[in-house]
Amino acid sequence: MxxxxxxxxxxxxxxxxxxxxxxxxxxxxxxxxxxxxxxxxxxxxxxxxxxxxxxxxxxxxxxxxxxxxxxxxxxxxxxxxxxxxxxxxxxxxxxxxxxxxxxxxxxxxxxxxxxxxxxxxxxxxxxxxxxxxxxxxxxxxxxxxxxxxxxxxxxxxxxxxxxxxxxxxxxxxxxxxxxxxxxxxxxxxxxxxxxxxxxxxxxxxxxxxxxxxxxxxxxxxxxxxxxxxxxxxxxxxxxxxxxxxxxxxxxxxxxxxxGGNAPAIVFPDAALEDAAGACTAGSVKFGGQRCSAVSRVLAHESVHDELVDRIERSMDSWVVGDLFDEETDFGPLIDADHAEYVDELVDEAIDAGADLVCGGERDGAFYEPTLLANVPHDARIIHEEQFGPVAAVTSFQEESEAIELANAGELALDASVFTTDHDRAMRVAEAVDAGSVRLNGAPSHGLGDVPFGGNGAxxxxxxxxxxxxxxxxxxxxxxx
CATH class of the missing domain: 3.40.605.10 (Aldehyde Dehydrogenase; Chain A, domain 1)
Structure with missing residues (x-):
C-alpha cells in the first residue's frame, strides 16, 4: 500500500x-x-x-x-x-x-x-x-x-x-x-x-x-x-x-x-448482457455514491431471473482491494455511519421478502457489492436514495406498471430504459419523470456538455x- x-x-x-x-x-x-x-x-x-x-x-x-x-x-x-x-x-x-x-x-x-x-x-x-x-x-x-x-x-x-x-x-x-x-x-x-x-x-x-x-x-x-x-x-x-x-x-x-433514485427499466427485448453490465456498473461504481447511480432495476417479469443471473456474474468481476492497486474497482463507503444505513435498507428489503443473491455484508465503512432479487415494490430501498453498492431488482408486468413505479416518490433525477424497440424507448423516456433519461446505458452526466438536473426533490x-x-x-x- x-x-x-x-x-x-x-x-x-x-x-x-x-x-x-x-x-x-x-x-x-x-x-x-x-x-x-x-x-x-x-x-x-x-x-x-x-x-x-x-x-x-x-x-x-x-x-x-x-x-x-x-x-x-x-x-x-x-x-x-x-x-x-x-x-x-x-x-x-x-x-x-x-x-x-x-x-x-x-x-x-x-x-x-x-x-x-x-x-x-x-x-x-x-x-x-x-x-x-x-x-x-x-x-x-x-x-x-x-x-x-x-x-x-x-x-x-x-x-x-x-x-x-x-x-x-x-x-x-x-x-x-x-x-x-x-x-x-x-x-x-x-x-x-x-x-x-x-x-x-x-x-x-x-x-x-x-x-x-x-x-x-x-x-x-x-x-x-x-x-x-x-x-x-x-x-x-x-x-x-x-x-x-x-x-x-x-x-x-x-x-x-x-438526491437521485434512478430506475433502470429493462424490457424483454433488451440486449440483456449489455443491460446487466450497465446496471451493475450503474449500481456499484464508486460504491453507488453517485446521484446518478442506478438505485433500482425494474425488470419485466419474463426476464427478471435471467437478468439477475447476468448481473450476478457481472458483479463477480468487480475487484475489491487496495485502493492504490491498479486492479481494484471497488473500495469503502465514505464512513461507517453511511454503510450502516445501506445495511439497514438491505436488511429491511430481505425482511419484506427480497432474495439476497450475493453480498450484504458490512465491515466498518466497507459494504460488499450486493444484489437483491424479487424486491417488493413497497420496500424502502425501491423508494429511497441508498447511495450504496446495491443492485435492487424488482419486476413488473406491463409497461404502464413500470412507468408508475419509476415515477413513484419525490426523486426524479435520472433514469434508464433498455429496449431495442425505438418507439417504446421514446414513449417510456417521455413518460418517465426525470431530468435525464438514458437509452440503453447507465445514467451519466459526463463533462457537463449535455444539461442535467432533477425534477421534484x-x-x-x-x-x-x-x-x-x-x-x-x-x-x-x-x-x-
Whole structure:
C-alpha cells in the first residue's frame, strides 16, 4: 500500500490571504488507518468575512472581460494538470476512490475549465440581443439586452466527486464574472484546498473574488446561505440539505442537483448482457455514491431471473482491494455511519421478502457489492436514495406498471430504459419523470456538455458548463 505523502494542515482562504481557524476538522484516510490531514474549520464570523470580501470584489469582477476570464480558466486548467499526482493521491485517501477511478479526475477537471474558457469567449459573440419595440406606444424603442454577472455565488460541493463536481460549479461562476465563496464537504475538504491553491497560484484574481471556507455545515451553513450578499447558490447534495438551504436562502438564484433514485427499466427485448453490465456498473461504481447511480432495476417479469443471473456474474468481476492497486474497482463507503444505513435498507428489503443473491455484508465503512432479487415494490430501498453498492431488482408486468413505479416518490433525477424497440424507448423516456433519461446505458452526466438536473426533490434548474453559466448570468435591458 502506498504511504501517504500528506499530513498537511490546510487553512481558510479569505479576501486574498490564507488564514487559520480556531478549530480544525480531521480528515480520515480511507486507504489506511488514521487521518490524511486536517482542515481549518471556519466559524460564522469568518464565513461572514468571506461573504463581505466577495461582495467587495464584485465591481472588480464585473469590469473584467470575457477574454480575460477565459485566459484565467486556461491557466487554472494548466495548474491542475501540473498538480495531478497530488490531487489523485488526496482523492484516493479522503474520498476512498480506487486509483483506477481517481486518476482521471484532474484531467476531467481541466477539461471543464477549458470548456468554461471557450464558453466565456462566446459571451462576447452569442450573448446579448438588440430589440425594437413592437407594441403600441413603443414603436420607436430600441434596446440592448446584455448579460452581466449575478454578483456572488456560493458553491456548496459534495464529498463523492470532490474535484469534478466542485469545478462544475466554480468554473461557470468565474466564467460569468462572479465572485465565489466555496464551502466544500467537511468529509473531503483537502481536495478543495488544493484546488483553491491551484486557482490562486495560477491567476492573480482581485482580492475577495475567490474564497474558501471549509467548516461544519451545522455551524456555518445557515450563515452562508441566509446572507443577503449571496446572489446565487450552486449546490450538489442530498434532497434534505437542498430543501433546507432553499428555505434559508430566500430570493436568490438556485442551481441544485440533489438526491437521485434512478430506475433502470429493462424490457424483454433488451440486449440483456449489455443491460446487466450497465446496471451493475450503474449500481456499484464508486460504491453507488453517485446521484446518478442506478438505485433500482425494474425488470419485466419474463426476464427478471435471467437478468439477475447476468448481473450476478457481472458483479463477480468487480475487484475489491487496495485502493492504490491498479486492479481494484471497488473500495469503502465514505464512513461507517453511511454503510450502516445501506445495511439497514438491505436488511429491511430481505425482511419484506427480497432474495439476497450475493453480498450484504458490512465491515466498518466497507459494504460488499450486493444484489437483491424479487424486491417488493413497497420496500424502502425501491423508494429511497441508498447511495450504496446495491443492485435492487424488482419486476413488473406491463409497461404502464413500470412507468408508475419509476415515477413513484419525490426523486426524479435520472433514469434508464433498455429496449431495442425505438418507439417504446421514446414513449417510456417521455413518460418517465426525470431530468435525464438514458437509452440503453447507465445514467451519466459526463463533462457537463449535455444539461442535467432533477425534477421534484431532485433539484432545481439545469447544470452543465453552458447551462450553469447561463444560470449564473442575469440580463440588463438598456433602452436607447
Amino acid at each position: 502506498s504511504e501517504s505523502s500528506l499530513s498537511q494542515r490546510e487553512e481558510l482562504y479569505i479576501d486574498g490571504t490564507w488564514r487559520d481557524g480556531d478549530d480544525t476538522i480531521p480528515v480520515r484516510d480511507l486507504a489506511a488507518d488514521g487521518t490524511v490531514g486536517e482542515i481549518a474549520a471556519a466559524d460564522p464570523d469568518q464565513a461572514t468575512a468571506a461573504l463581505a470580501a466577495a461582495e467587495r470584489a464584485e465591481s472588480a469582477m464585473r469590469e473584467t472581460t470575457p477574454v480575460e476570464r477565459a485566459d484565467w480558466l486556461e491557466s487554472i486548467a494548466d495548474e491542475i494538470e501540473a498538480r495531478a499526482d497530488e490531487l489523485v493521491d488526496t482523492i484516493i485517501r479522503e474520498a476512498g476512490k480506487p486509483i483506477s477511478s481517481a486518476r482521471g479526475a484532474p484531467a476531467a477537471a481541466a477539461k471543464r475549465f477549458r470548456r468554461a474558457a471557450a464558453e466565456a469567449r462566446d459571451l462576447s459573440v452569442n450573448h446579448g440581443e438588440y430589440r425594437e419595440g413592437s407594441t403600441a406606444g413603443h414603436e420607436g424603442w430600441r434596446a440592448i439586452v446584455k448579460p452581466e454577472p449575478m454578483g456572488t455565488v456560493l458553491c456548496i460541493s459534495p464529498y463523492n466527486y470532490p474535484l469534478q463536481t466542485t469545478v462544475l460549479q466554480i468554473a461557470p461562476a468565474l466564467a460569468a464574472g462572479n465572485s465565489v465563496v466555496l464551502k466544500p464537504s467537511s468529509k473531503t475538504p483537502l481536495t478543495a484546498a488544493i484546488l483553491t491553491d491551484a486557482i490562486t497560484t495560477a491567476v492573480d484574481l482581485p482580492d475577495g473574488a475567490f474564497n474558501f471556507v471549509p467548516g461544519r455545515g451545522s455551524e456555518i451553513g445557515d450563515t452562508l446561505a441566509g446572507d443577503d450578499r449571496v446572489d446565487s447558490i450552486a449546490m450538489t447534495g442530498s434532497s434534505g440539505a437542498g430543501q433546507h438551504i432553499a428555505r434559508e436562502s430566500g430570493m436568490v438564484n438556485l442551481v441544485m442537483e440533489l 431532485s433539484g432545481i434548474n439545469r447544470e452543465g458548463i453552458h447551462s450553469t453559466i447561463e444560470q449564473m448570468l442575469r440580463t440588463k435591458s438598456i433602452i436607447l
